[in-house]
Amino acid sequence: xxxxxxxxxPHGAQLLDSGLTRFALWAPDAFHVSVELEDGQSLPxxxxxxxxxxxxxxxxxxxAYRYQIDGEMLVPDPASRAQQGDVHGPSLVTDPNAYxxxxxxxxxxxxxEAVIYELHxxxxxxxxxxxxxxARLAELGITAIxxxxxxxxxxxxxxxxxxxxxxxxxxxxxTPEQLKHLIDCAHGHGxxxxxxxxxxxxxxxxxxxxxxxxxxxxxxxxxxxxxAIDFRxxxxxxxxxxxxxxxxxxxxxxxxxxxxxxxxxxxxxxKQMAARxxxxxxxxxxxxxxxxxxxxxxxxxxxxxDAQWNxxxxxxxxxxxxxxxxxxxxxxxxxxxxxxxxxxxxxxxYQGERNRHGELRGEPSGHLPPNAFVxxxxxxxQIGNRAFGERLSALxxxxxxxxxxxxxxxxxxxxxxxxxxxxxxxxxxxxFTDFHGELAEAVxxxxxxxxxxxxxxxxxxxxxxxxxxNDAQTFTASRPHxxxxxxxxxxxxxxxxxxxxxxxxxHLTGSRSLGAQVLADGALYARWQLNDGSELRIDLNLxxxxxxxxxxxxQYCLFDSRLDATGDRPANTLPPYSALVSLTxxxxxx
Numbered sequence: 274x275x276x277x278x279x280x281x282x283p284h285g286a287q288l289l290d291s292g293l294t295r296f297a298l299w300a301p302d303a304f305h306v307s308v309e310l311e312d313g314q315s316l317p318x319x320x321x322x323x324x325x326x327x328x329x330x331x332x333x334x335x336x337a338y339r340y341q342i343d344g345e346m347l348v349p350d351p352a353s354r355a356q357q358g359d360v361h362g363p364s365l366v367t368d369p370n371a372y373x374x375x376x377x378x379x380x381x382x383x384x385x386e387a388v389i390y391e392l393h394x395x396x397x398x399x400x401x402x403x404x405x406x407x408a409r410l411a412e413l414g415i416t417a418i419x420x421x422x423x424x425x426x427x428x429x430x431x432x433x434x435x436x437x438x439x440x441x442x443x444x445x446x447x448t449p450e451q452l453k454h455l456i457d458c459a460h461g462h463g464x465x466x467x468x469x470x471x472x473x474x475x476x477x478x479x480x481x482x483x484x485x486x487x488x489x490x491x492x493x494x495x496x497x498x499x500x501a502i503d504f505r506x507x508x509x510x511x512x513x514x515x516x517x518x519x520x521x522x523x524x525x526x527x528x529x530x531x532x533x534x535x536x537x538x539x540x541x542x543x544k545q546m547a548a549r550x551x552x553x554x555x556x557x558x559x560x561x562x563x564x565x566x567x568x569x570x571x572x573x574x575x576x577x578x579d580a581q582w583n584x585x586x587x588x589x590x591x592x593x594x595x596x597x598x599x600x601x602x603x604x605x606x607x608x609x610x611x612x613x614x615x616x617x618x619x620x621x622x623y624q625g626e627r628n629r630h631g632e633l634r635g636e637p638s639g640h641l642p643p644n645a646f647v648x649x650x651x652x653x654x655q656i657g658n659r660a661f662g663e664r665l666s667a668l669x670x671x672x673x674x675x676x677x678x679x680x681x682x683x684x685x686x687x688x689x690x691x692x693x694x695x696x697x698x699x700x701x702x703x704x705f706t707d708f709h710g711e712l713a714e715a716v717x718x719x720x721x722x723x724x725x726x727x728x729x730x731x732x733x734x735x736x737x738x739x740x741x742x743n744d745a746q747t748f749t750a751s752r753p754h755x756x757x758x759x760x761x762x763x764x765x766x767x768x769x770x771x772x773x774x775x776x777x778x779x780h781l782t783g784s785r786s787l788g789a790q791v792l793a794d795g796a797l798y799a800r801w802q803l804n805d806g807s808e809l810r811i812d813l814n815l816x817x818x819x820x821x822x823x824x825x826x827x828q829y830c831l832f833d834s835r836l837d838a839t840g841d842r843p844a845n846t847l848p849p850y851s852a853l854v855s856l857t858x859x860x861x862x863x
Contacts, residue, residue: 468520
């Protein structure tokens, strides 16, 4: 049987039909590599072309192993499918077919049905604990949960963006089988499951690739986390593309959210990855690929990707709700109402204009459908990147938040909630890690240094009040309160999502913007034509003053955020902090 070409070795330990396990490590900077088993056996690996080391051996699922590099150091498998403890410990051989799926015929749901709920598995208590929320979320009207990154990281707690073993689910959250059970249960409730993946860097602790596979990185390009990953190399590309395919095919995730792709220094990698995924995932399945991309590259949303997180929309809404204009919010401080109007009618706000640094940002996006954009009022970044992790419930009025929530859940864009939003949780969501020694101190000081330019943290004494990411209390303080089903906020979310599913969802595919018009500072209205010819209109006033409007009065009120039901209100007037949603049937010019 001929050996695969060097580019096609699957990374890591693969159980074969013969009962053998094949170990493959790309280590072009190593001279000798062996597989060291927990029972003391040492299995010298055979050097192949182009830096590969490979061996087959009778090692069943559950076998603990590490690689020995040049007789000098023991390292985990960079493509470990599971860890026996931390990132520095042994990796485990796993059987990808051991789990018996309860809902093997699940094919997902179409994108126009998407209502996404982002959550942190560790904060909720692990894979099994997340399962306890599924029935409640499905009843609320959520159609997908999105898990923050799961890649194995050092320690017991982490935001998830310091992972160093991207194939291994975090061991403190549960086993690979428990993760599959969570996904399976979600499917049983009619919920899709999306995974946030990080392909732009490795975390600072537990990454040994620089010793034996320096080709993973390029020193001529830097990212905020160090040397950029070198996606020019086929072995590196395959490492990450195969990882994406593992989550989608073996774990049956329904989609992936790609973190900070603006830090991926290769223009072709993302397109190649999307093409490979579309080729290898079964045709009937609905698989969603979404991006976080500071560059606002609209062309990617026509080349294999479904949507992008719309930070522009969030930032304009945040300025209007809170009045904050420091740091990146400064790009939205001038004429924020006009910027929000552009978001609602064209998607991105920055479509080639210069930002506060004088840099050109974005591409034209007005030709894209509304559901090419994921809109949110909060997410892990926008809360957790605040010094004290405050949520909007602590930053703006209740009426203003209700109005903005109405816009979020009833616009044709794809709505995303962050865990706790449905109860207007007031617990913070802080940045947390579990580092030790010099790294812990560097992260602590680095975190506080991030806020040195803010007026509230101008001196060191003020910055010292910022919670220590490595303190366990910072982690436990980030657990949100979840509301009872009959609480006011839960009722609001349930009502709005019921209206979305009953009146809008089936008509969203093919919808298009009919424009948006500014009425006054903080007030506007936006219109969309749905695929049945009906017209959706949202009148929004996030200011503290009533606004008179010359636009035709609403005839078919779907929801009024100030009344929590349909009812009378002064004609041509938008009360302070209000949203009025109407749906006019096709052909009705009233």
